[in-house]
Amino acid sequence: MRVVEVPTYFDDKGLDALAQSLGTWPPDGKVLFDAHATKWASPYGFTALLTAGQALQALGAEVPQLTLPADKNVCSYWAKTGFFRQAAGLFELHGKVPRRQPDEASSVLLPITPVRASEDVHAVVGAIQEPAARILTKELNLEAGVSMRFSMALSEACQNVVEHAGTGGWVAVHAYNWYKRLGGRRVVVIAVSDAGIGFRASLEAAEGKKHGDRWGDGAALEAALIHNVSRFRDPGRGQGLAAIKRFVAQWQGKISIRSGTARCSIVPAWDRDVPLVEGLAFFPGAQLQIVIPAQEPSAR
Secondary structure (H helix, E strand, O other): OEEEEOOOEEOHHHHHHHHHHHOOOOOOOOEEEEOOOOOEEOHHHHHHHHHHHHHHHHOOOOOOEEEOOOOHHHHHHHHHOOHHHHHOOOOEEEOOOOOOOOOOOOOOEEEEEEEOOHHHHHHHHHHHHHHHHHHHHHHHOOOOOHHHHHHHHHHHHHHHHHHHHOOOEEEEEEEEEEHHHHOOEEEEEEEEEEOOOHHHHHHHHHHHHHHHHHOOHHHHHHHHHHOOOOOOOOOOOOOHHHHHHHHHHHOOOEEEEEEEOEEEEEOOOOOOOOOEEOOOOOEEEEEEEEEEEOOOHHHO
């Protein structure tokens, strides 16, 4: 059995460590994801962990085990996000799952939601419009009219899963204080993850020959995120990332995508991340994260 430690603080960088611990993909034998020492997870961490289980299930591998966080408060929060409801069909859970139900009426999070078809995208967006408006106006000091554009950006992110991944995925939205770079400023974090074919395979036919020996996960992400390249030839199709970028840029946000062995980001002035990281440990599918910070009064 391969024991994979879930990081103590499981965010986008924590996924790099988890992927490294998984080793060569697909992993040999049964996998145990050990989250007993995990104290916090971001929407990105939650959706990525579900993606790992989803990818193993798609391979026909043995059902992976997941040891629940030992801290009861942490475990309760995981239940609040809806993680256990989604994980039950992907993992053999070890530990006492709280009876707490996902908080559908929360003002600071939208529970983890599966995205499996275009109908799911419409349902997700329809369900989040009102709570999204509440989160964006109360938590980030954004104008009330922004919520519709936020919903459109989220819709595009989910639609990418349906159209490009070749499989289903997961979406989650949380609001919390960001201490790493923003000194505790409020942010909304959107995460969308899938266990599909990834950006390289999606764009290979259209872009592979142009890049020659340089073609790989990093080049594919740059093409999609920076240069707005799509595998669709039809005008107007495949421009979802461009629409997301415009929305995120307007509010000084950050967008990053990890796929395969690379991560590409559009980095705002408040962050010190690098635009492109290659040579990461492989992780299946694609993981998108959007961070939108609370606006100063002058930025509204």
